[in-house]
Amino acid sequence: MSAATASKDVAKGSGIYSKAGSLSSERRWALWTAYASLILATIIFLAPPVYMFITSLKGSAEIANMQGNPWLVRNPTAENYTALLGNTMFLRFFLNSFIITGLVVLITMVISVLAAFALARMRFFGSQFLATGVFLTYLVPDTLLFIPLYQIVGGLGLLNSIWGLVLVYPTLTVPFCTWIMIGYFASIPKELDEAALIDGANWMQMLTKIFIPVAMPGIIAATIFAFTVSWAAFVYPTAFVTTPDQMPLTIGIVSQLVRADTFAWGQIMAGALLAALPPVVIYAFLMDYYIAGLTAGATKG
Template sequence: MSTAATVTGAGVPAYQKVGSISRERRWAMIGAYVALAVFVVFFLVPPFYMLITSLKSSGEIASLKGSPWIVHEPTLENYRELLTEGNYTTFFLNSVIVTLCTVAITMVVSILAAFALARMRFWGSQMLATGVFLTYLVPDTLLFIPLFQIVGKLGLYNNLWSMVLVFPTLTVPFATWIMIGYFASIPKELDEAALIDGANHLQMLWKIFIPVALPGILAATIFAFTVSWGSFIYP
């Protein structure tokens, strides 16, 4: 087994077993890959099973013969029925429109609000930033009746724009909180350099903060998309 000599603070050489370290790292990597494989299998098995089941006929689904993981007579009849009968395509298109509008509104509002709260220091900014996050903790069910009354007064019953108006109230607070953390972590020197070069706040936001905070923007976008797409209460 090979060894490597290092010098301690007292000038005495110390020897480390390089082989042991590499072996420990190798076993750690193997354990990490095994855990990752279990995680992937755990989350991919249900969608895979749904895909297999969708390719079976009704009779084959009802039959208990054979393995449930094998398709004996593949068919696309289920997809044809889904797309041609009923209102699935209409519902899907409505969900796409509402989700895209919600994500767009959420990101514009949250990015501007987070930039103001994180970089433009003013009296009460910290308290306001905390209040923005606390509004996200309010249960959605408590807002249902007030929002329903507001939508009714605006005459937006049975209208897609009512959901476009409502959904950002569920997504903007948390998305703003995420962006505040990313914007606050950007060094102040970038602000000073941009101001010296004659940039205004919007130019600073567009050319400096958005590119640097792109991971946070992506996380907030995914959050807004999932909340809007998976909401089953407000529609």
């Protein structure tokens, strides 16, 4: 019996060693799979913007020409860009988008930081229930909400106005941002507020001097989210805005550059690319802070 056990042990042992020996090949395999899927994903996600960029450099004749490889530009031209940037209506869309997004991000962050602080730290009757309620409202899609909201916005006399959009966009951003901030605030050790309380801080000072600086990564994440949602919103402006002077970029481009069945493809692509620029810049700029914040976020002692 002992001999049998011994031989079994040896077998087991060799099994372990053979596995250990294959560790590097397993790692190589994992790396290959990772690279392959990442490259595939990159191609899928980058193909549309690249095609947009290529198309935006073509004249209408070249776009309409079905001969040849559509991924190549034969006569590059900047005419689509100059036409757009010379068009006051397009600049108006840009300005509208900036005004709306700026105000929405501001409103969202003020509401969600205050709400999250109260829900995460001030234990009061129903705070748990409210926190869950805030999240549930996020689960209702805007495609369901825009009809009743049309009534409300109409009742307020804000139809066909960027102010109506500034009012309704926070319904998309506030719940999720509040939820992010609740999570961040909850991760701050309780002793930190207690230390601040003893040091003489009131609730507002605790929020502004301790919680907001410590939760900066969370605030930036929420800001990025609010910016992206607000910049890219499509359903609400489609429903609530009718004249070009009140339109944000998203619907301005599709409604004004498509005339009946005439598509100004070159300008549409150039416009879409220009419209995508601010989020890219915001991400690139804030991501540095975001990552710096993450690595510096030594909340634990």
